[in-house]
Amino acid sequence: MAEILTPMDIDEETGDHGNNHYQRPNKGKNVVVADTKATPWVEKYRPLSLADVAAHRDIVDTIDRLTSENRLPHLLLYGPPGTGKTSTILAVARKLYGAQYHNMILELNASDDRGIEVVRQQIQDFASTQSFSFGAKSQVKLVLLDEADAMTKDAQFALRRVIEKYTKNARFALICNHVNKIIPALQSRCTRFRFAPLDPDHVDQRLKHVIESERLDVTDSGLAALVRLSNGDMRKALNILQVLR
Ligand SMILES: Nc1ncnc2c1ncn2[C@@H]1O[C@H](COP(=O)(O)OP(=O)(O)OP(=O)(O)O)[C@@H](O)[C@H]1O
Ligand SMILES: [Mg+2]
Incomplete structure:
Protein backbone atom coordinates (compact mmCIF):
# COMPACT_ATOMS: atom_id res chain seq x y z
CA MET A 1 0.00 0.00 0.00
CA ALA A 2 1.31 3.43 -0.91
CA GLU A 3 2.01 5.72 2.00
CA ILE A 4 0.82 9.28 1.82
CA LEU A 5 3.51 11.65 2.99
CA THR A 6 2.33 14.54 5.08
CA PRO A 7 4.34 17.18 6.94
CA MET A 8 4.05 14.88 9.96
CA ASP A 9 6.16 12.25 8.24
CA ILE A 10 9.32 13.49 9.84
CA ASP A 11 11.05 10.14 9.91
CA GLU A 12 12.29 10.35 6.30
CA GLU A 13 15.80 11.54 5.35
CA THR A 14 16.35 14.87 7.00
CA GLY A 15 20.04 15.49 6.51
CA ASP A 16 22.62 15.70 9.22
CA HIS A 17 22.34 18.23 11.97
CA GLY A 18 26.11 18.58 11.96
CA ASN A 19 26.66 17.80 15.60
CA ASN A 20 25.11 15.68 18.26
CA HIS A 21 23.98 18.49 20.46
CA TYR A 22 21.21 19.93 18.37
CA GLN A 23 18.28 21.41 20.21
CA ARG A 24 15.51 18.89 20.60
CA PRO A 25 12.07 20.37 20.18
CA ASN A 26 9.82 20.55 23.20
CA LYS A 27 7.08 18.24 22.06
CA GLY A 28 4.63 19.34 24.72
CA LYS A 29 5.69 16.52 27.01
CA ASN A 30 6.12 18.91 29.93
CA VAL A 31 2.88 20.75 29.53
CA VAL A 32 2.15 23.16 32.36
CA VAL A 33 -1.51 23.34 33.18
CA ALA A 34 -2.74 26.56 34.77
CA ASP A 35 -4.82 24.68 37.31
CA THR A 36 -2.04 22.91 39.20
CA LYS A 37 -4.40 20.31 40.63
CA ALA A 38 -5.31 19.10 37.16
CA THR A 39 -3.45 16.10 35.84
CA PRO A 40 -2.31 16.71 32.28
CA TRP A 41 -4.83 14.97 30.07
CA VAL A 42 -2.07 13.41 28.01
CA GLU A 43 -1.30 11.35 31.12
CA LYS A 44 -4.86 10.98 32.37
CA TYR A 45 -5.92 9.59 28.99
CA ARG A 46 -2.82 7.60 28.17
CA PRO A 47 -3.95 4.17 26.96
CA LEU A 48 -3.37 1.62 29.73
CA SER A 49 -3.79 -1.51 27.66
CA LEU A 50 -2.87 -2.36 24.09
CA ALA A 51 -6.58 -2.50 23.29
CA ASP A 52 -6.87 1.18 24.28
CA VAL A 53 -4.23 2.31 21.79
CA ALA A 54 -6.04 4.10 18.98
CA ALA A 55 -5.14 3.34 15.36
CA HIS A 56 -2.09 1.21 14.43
CA ARG A 57 -4.25 -1.92 14.75
CA ASP A 58 -1.90 -4.09 12.71
CA ILE A 59 1.15 -3.05 14.72
CA VAL A 60 -0.56 -3.35 18.08
CA ASP A 61 -2.06 -6.77 17.23
CA THR A 62 1.33 -8.07 16.12
CA ILE A 63 3.08 -6.85 19.27
CA ASP A 64 0.20 -8.18 21.36
CA ARG A 65 0.50 -11.63 19.81
CA LEU A 66 4.28 -11.76 20.20
CA THR A 67 3.91 -10.71 23.83
CA SER A 68 1.27 -13.39 24.50
CA GLU A 69 3.44 -16.05 22.89
CA ASN A 70 6.44 -14.94 24.94
CA ARG A 71 8.34 -14.20 21.75
CA LEU A 72 8.84 -10.48 22.09
CA PRO A 73 11.78 -9.39 19.89
CA HIS A 74 13.88 -6.27 20.39
CA LEU A 75 11.74 -3.46 19.09
CA LEU A 76 12.38 -0.26 17.18
CA LEU A 77 9.32 1.97 17.24
CA TYR A 78 9.60 5.11 15.16
CA GLY A 79 7.44 7.89 13.81
CA PRO A 80 6.34 11.42 14.59
CA PRO A 81 5.50 12.70 18.11
CA GLY A 82 2.27 11.89 19.87
CA THR A 83 1.35 8.80 17.91
CA GLY A 84 1.50 6.20 20.69
CA LYS A 85 5.01 4.73 20.66
CA THR A 86 5.76 5.16 24.37
CA SER A 87 2.16 4.31 25.28
CA THR A 88 2.38 1.05 23.36
CA ILE A 89 5.55 -0.07 25.12
CA LEU A 90 4.17 0.83 28.54
CA ALA A 91 1.03 -1.19 27.73
CA VAL A 92 3.22 -4.14 26.77
CA ALA A 93 5.02 -3.84 30.10
CA ARG A 94 1.72 -3.82 31.99
CA LYS A 95 0.55 -6.86 30.09
CA LEU A 96 3.79 -8.76 30.73
CA TYR A 97 4.33 -7.88 34.35
CA GLY A 98 1.08 -6.56 35.80
CA ALA A 99 1.59 -4.83 39.13
CA GLN A 100 5.32 -5.74 39.03
CA TYR A 101 5.86 -3.62 36.00
CA HIS A 102 7.93 -0.90 37.65
CA ASN A 103 10.52 -3.46 38.72
CA MET A 104 10.74 -5.07 35.34
CA ILE A 105 11.14 -2.10 33.05
CA LEU A 106 14.11 0.25 32.90
CA GLU A 107 13.24 3.54 31.24
CA LEU A 108 16.25 5.40 29.95
CA ASN A 109 16.58 8.53 27.97
CA ALA A 110 19.05 7.27 25.41
CA SER A 111 20.23 10.78 24.67
CA ASP A 112 21.43 11.16 28.27
CA ASP A 113 24.26 13.68 28.13
CA ARG A 114 26.28 11.61 30.57
CA GLY A 115 26.96 9.21 27.72
CA ILE A 116 26.84 5.55 26.90
CA GLU A 117 28.92 4.51 29.92
CA VAL A 118 26.17 5.61 32.28
CA VAL A 119 23.56 3.94 30.12
CA ARG A 120 25.65 0.77 29.94
CA GLN A 121 26.11 0.68 33.71
CA GLN A 122 22.41 1.18 34.37
CA ILE A 123 21.49 -1.54 31.92
CA GLN A 124 24.04 -3.88 33.44
CA ASP A 125 22.78 -3.30 36.99
CA PHE A 126 19.24 -3.83 35.84
CA ALA A 127 19.58 -6.71 33.39
CA SER A 128 22.20 -8.78 35.15
CA THR A 129 19.91 -9.62 38.05
CA GLN A 130 17.32 -12.20 37.12
CA SER A 131 13.82 -11.92 38.41
CA PHE A 132 12.08 -15.02 39.68
CA SER A 133 9.10 -13.21 41.07
CA PHE A 134 6.75 -15.06 38.73
CA GLY A 135 7.21 -18.53 40.12
CA ALA A 136 10.14 -20.73 39.16
CA LYS A 137 10.48 -19.35 35.65
CA SER A 138 12.42 -16.14 35.27
CA GLN A 139 11.04 -13.52 32.93
CA VAL A 140 12.91 -11.25 30.57
CA LYS A 141 13.02 -7.62 31.55
CA LEU A 142 12.33 -4.66 29.34
CA VAL A 143 14.79 -1.85 28.65
CA LEU A 144 13.15 1.17 27.10
CA LEU A 145 15.52 3.54 25.31
CA ASP A 146 13.64 6.69 24.43
CA GLU A 147 15.02 9.29 22.01
CA ALA A 148 17.44 6.74 20.60
CA ASP A 149 17.92 8.91 17.53
CA ALA A 150 19.76 11.48 19.67
CA MET A 151 22.55 8.99 20.50
CA THR A 152 25.93 9.52 18.87
CA LYS A 153 27.08 6.93 16.38
CA ASP A 154 29.74 5.77 18.86
CA ALA A 155 27.13 5.29 21.55
CA GLN A 156 24.95 3.36 19.12
CA PHE A 157 27.82 1.01 18.27
CA ALA A 158 28.44 0.51 21.97
CA LEU A 159 24.75 -0.17 22.50
CA ARG A 160 24.87 -2.90 19.87
CA ARG A 161 27.25 -4.87 22.09
CA VAL A 162 25.19 -4.16 25.19
CA ILE A 163 22.09 -5.53 23.49
CA GLU A 164 23.96 -8.67 22.49
CA LYS A 165 25.33 -9.18 25.96
CA TYR A 166 21.99 -8.96 27.73
CA THR A 167 19.66 -10.52 25.18
CA LYS A 168 19.22 -13.54 27.40
CA ASN A 169 17.77 -11.45 30.25
CA ALA A 170 16.28 -8.44 28.57
CA ARG A 171 14.42 -7.15 25.55
CA PHE A 172 15.28 -3.69 24.27
CA ALA A 173 12.75 -1.25 22.91
CA LEU A 174 14.28 1.66 21.01
CA ILE A 175 11.99 4.59 20.38
CA CYS A 176 12.68 7.50 18.09
CA ASN A 177 11.26 9.99 15.64
CA HIS A 178 13.96 9.79 12.98
CA VAL A 179 14.73 6.18 12.08
CA ASN A 180 17.38 7.24 9.56
CA LYS A 181 19.54 8.35 12.50
CA ILE A 182 19.73 4.80 13.84
CA ILE A 183 22.73 2.85 12.55
CA PRO A 184 21.86 -0.18 10.35
CA ALA A 185 23.62 -2.53 12.77
CA LEU A 186 21.13 -1.56 15.49
CA GLN A 187 18.15 -1.55 13.15
CA SER A 188 18.91 -5.09 12.05
CA ARG A 189 18.77 -6.30 15.64
CA CYS A 190 15.25 -4.99 16.10
CA THR A 191 11.84 -5.55 14.61
CA ARG A 192 10.80 -2.19 13.24
CA PHE A 193 7.36 -0.65 13.48
CA ARG A 194 6.44 2.70 11.99
CA PHE A 195 3.84 4.74 13.84
CA ALA A 196 2.19 7.02 11.31
CA PRO A 197 0.35 10.21 12.28
CA LEU A 198 -3.12 9.26 13.52
CA ASP A 199 -5.78 9.71 10.90
N1 LIG B 1 -2.43 5.82 19.40
C1 LIG B 1 -2.88 6.50 20.48
N2 LIG B 1 -4.03 6.15 21.09
C2 LIG B 1 -4.48 6.84 22.15
N3 LIG B 1 -3.84 7.88 22.70
C3 LIG B 1 -2.69 8.28 22.14
C4 LIG B 1 -2.15 7.60 21.00
N4 LIG B 1 -1.00 8.20 20.67
C5 LIG B 1 -0.83 9.19 21.54
N5 LIG B 1 -1.83 9.26 22.43
C6 LIG B 1 -1.98 10.27 23.52
O1 LIG B 1 -0.87 11.15 23.45
C7 LIG B 1 -0.02 11.01 24.58
C8 LIG B 1 1.41 10.89 24.10
O2 LIG B 1 1.59 9.65 23.44
P1 LIG B 1 2.95 8.84 23.47
O3 LIG B 1 3.76 9.26 24.64
O4 LIG B 1 2.64 7.41 23.34
O5 LIG B 1 3.59 9.43 22.13
P2 LIG B 1 4.94 9.03 21.40
O6 LIG B 1 4.59 8.43 20.09
O7 LIG B 1 5.80 8.24 22.32
O8 LIG B 1 5.55 10.48 21.13
P3 LIG B 1 7.08 11.00 21.19
O9 LIG B 1 7.71 10.58 19.90
O10 LIG B 1 6.93 12.49 21.25
O11 LIG B 1 7.72 10.42 22.40
C9 LIG B 1 -0.50 9.76 25.32
O12 LIG B 1 -0.39 9.93 26.71
C10 LIG B 1 -1.95 9.66 24.91
O13 LIG B 1 -2.72 10.43 25.75
MG1 LIG C 1 7.50 8.75 23.41
Missing part, protein backbone atom coordinates in the same frame (compact mmCIF):
# COMPACT_ATOMS: atom_id res chain seq x y z
CA PRO A 200 -8.44 12.36 11.60
CA ASP A 201 -11.15 9.79 12.44
CA HIS A 202 -9.08 8.30 15.25
CA VAL A 203 -8.17 11.72 16.66
CA ASP A 204 -11.84 12.71 16.44
CA GLN A 205 -13.03 9.57 18.25
CA ARG A 206 -10.46 9.89 21.00
CA LEU A 207 -11.21 13.60 21.52
CA LYS A 208 -14.94 12.86 21.70
CA HIS A 209 -14.24 10.34 24.43
CA VAL A 210 -12.30 12.94 26.45
CA ILE A 211 -14.88 15.66 25.78
CA GLU A 212 -17.57 13.35 27.11
CA SER A 213 -15.58 12.25 30.17
CA GLU A 214 -14.72 15.83 31.07
CA ARG A 215 -18.24 17.06 30.26
CA LEU A 216 -16.92 19.75 27.94
CA ASP A 217 -19.00 21.84 25.65
CA VAL A 218 -17.27 21.78 22.28
CA THR A 219 -19.00 22.64 19.02
CA ASP A 220 -18.72 20.40 15.98
CA SER A 221 -16.78 23.05 14.11
CA GLY A 222 -14.49 23.54 17.11
CA LEU A 223 -13.80 19.83 17.23
CA ALA A 224 -13.17 19.70 13.50
CA ALA A 225 -10.71 22.59 13.78
CA LEU A 226 -8.89 20.88 16.61
CA VAL A 227 -8.61 17.64 14.68
CA ARG A 228 -7.19 19.53 11.72
CA LEU A 229 -4.76 21.51 13.87
CA SER A 230 -3.40 18.45 15.63
CA ASN A 231 -2.22 16.99 12.35
CA GLY A 232 -2.26 13.43 13.66
CA ASP A 233 -0.41 14.26 16.89
CA MET A 234 -2.67 13.05 19.72
CA ARG A 235 -0.55 14.69 22.43
CA LYS A 236 -0.92 18.03 20.68
CA ALA A 237 -4.68 17.53 20.33
CA LEU A 238 -5.11 16.75 24.04
CA ASN A 239 -2.86 19.59 25.17
CA ILE A 240 -4.75 22.14 23.09
CA LEU A 241 -8.10 20.79 24.28
CA GLN A 242 -7.04 21.07 27.91
CA VAL A 243 -5.74 24.61 27.54
CA LEU A 244 -8.90 25.75 25.76
CA ARG A 245 -11.38 24.13 28.08
Whole structure:
Protein backbone atom coordinates (compact mmCIF):
# COMPACT_ATOMS: atom_id res chain seq x y z
CA MET A 1 0.00 0.00 0.00
CA ALA A 2 1.31 3.43 -0.91
CA GLU A 3 2.01 5.72 2.00
CA ILE A 4 0.82 9.28 1.82
CA LEU A 5 3.51 11.65 2.99
CA THR A 6 2.33 14.54 5.08
CA PRO A 7 4.34 17.18 6.94
CA MET A 8 4.05 14.88 9.96
CA ASP A 9 6.16 12.25 8.24
CA ILE A 10 9.32 13.49 9.84
CA ASP A 11 11.05 10.14 9.91
CA GLU A 12 12.29 10.35 6.30
CA GLU A 13 15.80 11.54 5.35
CA THR A 14 16.35 14.87 7.00
CA GLY A 15 20.04 15.49 6.51
CA ASP A 16 22.62 15.70 9.22
CA HIS A 17 22.34 18.23 11.97
CA GLY A 18 26.11 18.58 11.96
CA ASN A 19 26.66 17.80 15.60
CA ASN A 20 25.11 15.68 18.26
CA HIS A 21 23.98 18.49 20.46
CA TYR A 22 21.21 19.93 18.37
CA GLN A 23 18.28 21.41 20.21
CA ARG A 24 15.51 18.89 20.60
CA PRO A 25 12.07 20.37 20.18
CA ASN A 26 9.82 20.55 23.20
CA LYS A 27 7.08 18.24 22.06
CA GLY A 28 4.63 19.34 24.72
CA LYS A 29 5.69 16.52 27.01
CA ASN A 30 6.12 18.91 29.93
CA VAL A 31 2.88 20.75 29.53
CA VAL A 32 2.15 23.16 32.36
CA VAL A 33 -1.51 23.34 33.18
CA ALA A 34 -2.74 26.56 34.77
CA ASP A 35 -4.82 24.68 37.31
CA THR A 36 -2.04 22.91 39.20
CA LYS A 37 -4.40 20.31 40.63
CA ALA A 38 -5.31 19.10 37.16
CA THR A 39 -3.45 16.10 35.84
CA PRO A 40 -2.31 16.71 32.28
CA TRP A 41 -4.83 14.97 30.07
CA VAL A 42 -2.07 13.41 28.01
CA GLU A 43 -1.30 11.35 31.12
CA LYS A 44 -4.86 10.98 32.37
CA TYR A 45 -5.92 9.59 28.99
CA ARG A 46 -2.82 7.60 28.17
CA PRO A 47 -3.95 4.17 26.96
CA LEU A 48 -3.37 1.62 29.73
CA SER A 49 -3.79 -1.51 27.66
CA LEU A 50 -2.87 -2.36 24.09
CA ALA A 51 -6.58 -2.50 23.29
CA ASP A 52 -6.87 1.18 24.28
CA VAL A 53 -4.23 2.31 21.79
CA ALA A 54 -6.04 4.10 18.98
CA ALA A 55 -5.14 3.34 15.36
CA HIS A 56 -2.09 1.21 14.43
CA ARG A 57 -4.25 -1.92 14.75
CA ASP A 58 -1.90 -4.09 12.71
CA ILE A 59 1.15 -3.05 14.72
CA VAL A 60 -0.56 -3.35 18.08
CA ASP A 61 -2.06 -6.77 17.23
CA THR A 62 1.33 -8.07 16.12
CA ILE A 63 3.08 -6.85 19.27
CA ASP A 64 0.20 -8.18 21.36
CA ARG A 65 0.50 -11.63 19.81
CA LEU A 66 4.28 -11.76 20.20
CA THR A 67 3.91 -10.71 23.83
CA SER A 68 1.27 -13.39 24.50
CA GLU A 69 3.44 -16.05 22.89
CA ASN A 70 6.44 -14.94 24.94
CA ARG A 71 8.34 -14.20 21.75
CA LEU A 72 8.84 -10.48 22.09
CA PRO A 73 11.78 -9.39 19.89
CA HIS A 74 13.88 -6.27 20.39
CA LEU A 75 11.74 -3.46 19.09
CA LEU A 76 12.38 -0.26 17.18
CA LEU A 77 9.32 1.97 17.24
CA TYR A 78 9.60 5.11 15.16
CA GLY A 79 7.44 7.89 13.81
CA PRO A 80 6.34 11.42 14.59
CA PRO A 81 5.50 12.70 18.11
CA GLY A 82 2.27 11.89 19.87
CA THR A 83 1.35 8.80 17.91
CA GLY A 84 1.50 6.20 20.69
CA LYS A 85 5.01 4.73 20.66
CA THR A 86 5.76 5.16 24.37
CA SER A 87 2.16 4.31 25.28
CA THR A 88 2.38 1.05 23.36
CA ILE A 89 5.55 -0.07 25.12
CA LEU A 90 4.17 0.83 28.54
CA ALA A 91 1.03 -1.19 27.73
CA VAL A 92 3.22 -4.14 26.77
CA ALA A 93 5.02 -3.84 30.10
CA ARG A 94 1.72 -3.82 31.99
CA LYS A 95 0.55 -6.86 30.09
CA LEU A 96 3.79 -8.76 30.73
CA TYR A 97 4.33 -7.88 34.35
CA GLY A 98 1.08 -6.56 35.80
CA ALA A 99 1.59 -4.83 39.13
CA GLN A 100 5.32 -5.74 39.03
CA TYR A 101 5.86 -3.62 36.00
CA HIS A 102 7.93 -0.90 37.65
CA ASN A 103 10.52 -3.46 38.72
CA MET A 104 10.74 -5.07 35.34
CA ILE A 105 11.14 -2.10 33.05
CA LEU A 106 14.11 0.25 32.90
CA GLU A 107 13.24 3.54 31.24
CA LEU A 108 16.25 5.40 29.95
CA ASN A 109 16.58 8.53 27.97
CA ALA A 110 19.05 7.27 25.41
CA SER A 111 20.23 10.78 24.67
CA ASP A 112 21.43 11.16 28.27
CA ASP A 113 24.26 13.68 28.13
CA ARG A 114 26.28 11.61 30.57
CA GLY A 115 26.96 9.21 27.72
CA ILE A 116 26.84 5.55 26.90
CA GLU A 117 28.92 4.51 29.92
CA VAL A 118 26.17 5.61 32.28
CA VAL A 119 23.56 3.94 30.12
CA ARG A 120 25.65 0.77 29.94
CA GLN A 121 26.11 0.68 33.71
CA GLN A 122 22.41 1.18 34.37
CA ILE A 123 21.49 -1.54 31.92
CA GLN A 124 24.04 -3.88 33.44
CA ASP A 125 22.78 -3.30 36.99
CA PHE A 126 19.24 -3.83 35.84
CA ALA A 127 19.58 -6.71 33.39
CA SER A 128 22.20 -8.78 35.15
CA THR A 129 19.91 -9.62 38.05
CA GLN A 130 17.32 -12.20 37.12
CA SER A 131 13.82 -11.92 38.41
CA PHE A 132 12.08 -15.02 39.68
CA SER A 133 9.10 -13.21 41.07
CA PHE A 134 6.75 -15.06 38.73
CA GLY A 135 7.21 -18.53 40.12
CA ALA A 136 10.14 -20.73 39.16
CA LYS A 137 10.48 -19.35 35.65
CA SER A 138 12.42 -16.14 35.27
CA GLN A 139 11.04 -13.52 32.93
CA VAL A 140 12.91 -11.25 30.57
CA LYS A 141 13.02 -7.62 31.55
CA LEU A 142 12.33 -4.66 29.34
CA VAL A 143 14.79 -1.85 28.65
CA LEU A 144 13.15 1.17 27.10
CA LEU A 145 15.52 3.54 25.31
CA ASP A 146 13.64 6.69 24.43
CA GLU A 147 15.02 9.29 22.01
CA ALA A 148 17.44 6.74 20.60
CA ASP A 149 17.92 8.91 17.53
CA ALA A 150 19.76 11.48 19.67
CA MET A 151 22.55 8.99 20.50
CA THR A 152 25.93 9.52 18.87
CA LYS A 153 27.08 6.93 16.38
CA ASP A 154 29.74 5.77 18.86
CA ALA A 155 27.13 5.29 21.55
CA GLN A 156 24.95 3.36 19.12
CA PHE A 157 27.82 1.01 18.27
CA ALA A 158 28.44 0.51 21.97
CA LEU A 159 24.75 -0.17 22.50
CA ARG A 160 24.87 -2.90 19.87
CA ARG A 161 27.25 -4.87 22.09
CA VAL A 162 25.19 -4.16 25.19
CA ILE A 163 22.09 -5.53 23.49
CA GLU A 164 23.96 -8.67 22.49
CA LYS A 165 25.33 -9.18 25.96
CA TYR A 166 21.99 -8.96 27.73
CA THR A 167 19.66 -10.52 25.18
CA LYS A 168 19.22 -13.54 27.40
CA ASN A 169 17.77 -11.45 30.25
CA ALA A 170 16.28 -8.44 28.57
CA ARG A 171 14.42 -7.15 25.55
CA PHE A 172 15.28 -3.69 24.27
CA ALA A 173 12.75 -1.25 22.91
CA LEU A 174 14.28 1.66 21.01
CA ILE A 175 11.99 4.59 20.38
CA CYS A 176 12.68 7.50 18.09
CA ASN A 177 11.26 9.99 15.64
CA HIS A 178 13.96 9.79 12.98
CA VAL A 179 14.73 6.18 12.08
CA ASN A 180 17.38 7.24 9.56
CA LYS A 181 19.54 8.35 12.50
CA ILE A 182 19.73 4.80 13.84
CA ILE A 183 22.73 2.85 12.55
CA PRO A 184 21.86 -0.18 10.35
CA ALA A 185 23.62 -2.53 12.77
CA LEU A 186 21.13 -1.56 15.49
CA GLN A 187 18.15 -1.55 13.15
CA SER A 188 18.91 -5.09 12.05
CA ARG A 189 18.77 -6.30 15.64
CA CYS A 190 15.25 -4.99 16.10
CA THR A 191 11.84 -5.55 14.61
CA ARG A 192 10.80 -2.19 13.24
CA PHE A 193 7.36 -0.65 13.48
CA ARG A 194 6.44 2.70 11.99
CA PHE A 195 3.84 4.74 13.84
CA ALA A 196 2.19 7.02 11.31
CA PRO A 197 0.35 10.21 12.28
CA LEU A 198 -3.12 9.26 13.52
CA ASP A 199 -5.78 9.71 10.90
CA PRO A 200 -8.44 12.36 11.60
CA ASP A 201 -11.15 9.79 12.44
CA HIS A 202 -9.08 8.30 15.25
CA VAL A 203 -8.17 11.72 16.66
CA ASP A 204 -11.84 12.71 16.44
CA GLN A 205 -13.03 9.57 18.25
CA ARG A 206 -10.46 9.89 21.00
CA LEU A 207 -11.21 13.60 21.52
CA LYS A 208 -14.94 12.86 21.70
CA HIS A 209 -14.24 10.34 24.43
CA VAL A 210 -12.30 12.94 26.45
CA ILE A 211 -14.88 15.66 25.78
CA GLU A 212 -17.57 13.35 27.11
CA SER A 213 -15.58 12.25 30.17
CA GLU A 214 -14.72 15.83 31.07
CA ARG A 215 -18.24 17.06 30.26
CA LEU A 216 -16.92 19.75 27.94
CA ASP A 217 -19.00 21.84 25.65
CA VAL A 218 -17.27 21.78 22.28
CA THR A 219 -19.00 22.64 19.02
CA ASP A 220 -18.72 20.40 15.98
CA SER A 221 -16.78 23.05 14.11
CA GLY A 222 -14.49 23.54 17.11
CA LEU A 223 -13.80 19.83 17.23
CA ALA A 224 -13.17 19.70 13.50
CA ALA A 225 -10.71 22.59 13.78
CA LEU A 226 -8.89 20.88 16.61
CA VAL A 227 -8.61 17.64 14.68
CA ARG A 228 -7.19 19.53 11.72
CA LEU A 229 -4.76 21.51 13.87
CA SER A 230 -3.40 18.45 15.63
CA ASN A 231 -2.22 16.99 12.35
CA GLY A 232 -2.26 13.43 13.66
CA ASP A 233 -0.41 14.26 16.89
CA MET A 234 -2.67 13.05 19.72
CA ARG A 235 -0.55 14.69 22.43
CA LYS A 236 -0.92 18.03 20.68
CA ALA A 237 -4.68 17.53 20.33
CA LEU A 238 -5.11 16.75 24.04
CA ASN A 239 -2.86 19.59 25.17
CA ILE A 240 -4.75 22.14 23.09
CA LEU A 241 -8.10 20.79 24.28
CA GLN A 242 -7.04 21.07 27.91
CA VAL A 243 -5.74 24.61 27.54
CA LEU A 244 -8.90 25.75 25.76
CA ARG A 245 -11.38 24.13 28.08
N1 LIG B 1 -2.43 5.82 19.40
C1 LIG B 1 -2.88 6.50 20.48
N2 LIG B 1 -4.03 6.15 21.09
C2 LIG B 1 -4.48 6.84 22.15
N3 LIG B 1 -3.84 7.88 22.70
C3 LIG B 1 -2.69 8.28 22.14
C4 LIG B 1 -2.15 7.60 21.00
N4 LIG B 1 -1.00 8.20 20.67
C5 LIG B 1 -0.83 9.19 21.54
N5 LIG B 1 -1.83 9.26 22.43
C6 LIG B 1 -1.98 10.27 23.52
O1 LIG B 1 -0.87 11.15 23.45
C7 LIG B 1 -0.02 11.01 24.58
C8 LIG B 1 1.41 10.89 24.10
O2 LIG B 1 1.59 9.65 23.44
P1 LIG B 1 2.95 8.84 23.47
O3 LIG B 1 3.76 9.26 24.64
O4 LIG B 1 2.64 7.41 23.34
O5 LIG B 1 3.59 9.43 22.13
P2 LIG B 1 4.94 9.03 21.40
O6 LIG B 1 4.59 8.43 20.09
O7 LIG B 1 5.80 8.24 22.32
O8 LIG B 1 5.55 10.48 21.13
P3 LIG B 1 7.08 11.00 21.19
O9 LIG B 1 7.71 10.58 19.90
O10 LIG B 1 6.93 12.49 21.25
O11 LIG B 1 7.72 10.42 22.40
C9 LIG B 1 -0.50 9.76 25.32
O12 LIG B 1 -0.39 9.93 26.71
C10 LIG B 1 -1.95 9.66 24.91
O13 LIG B 1 -2.72 10.43 25.75
MG1 LIG C 1 7.50 8.75 23.41
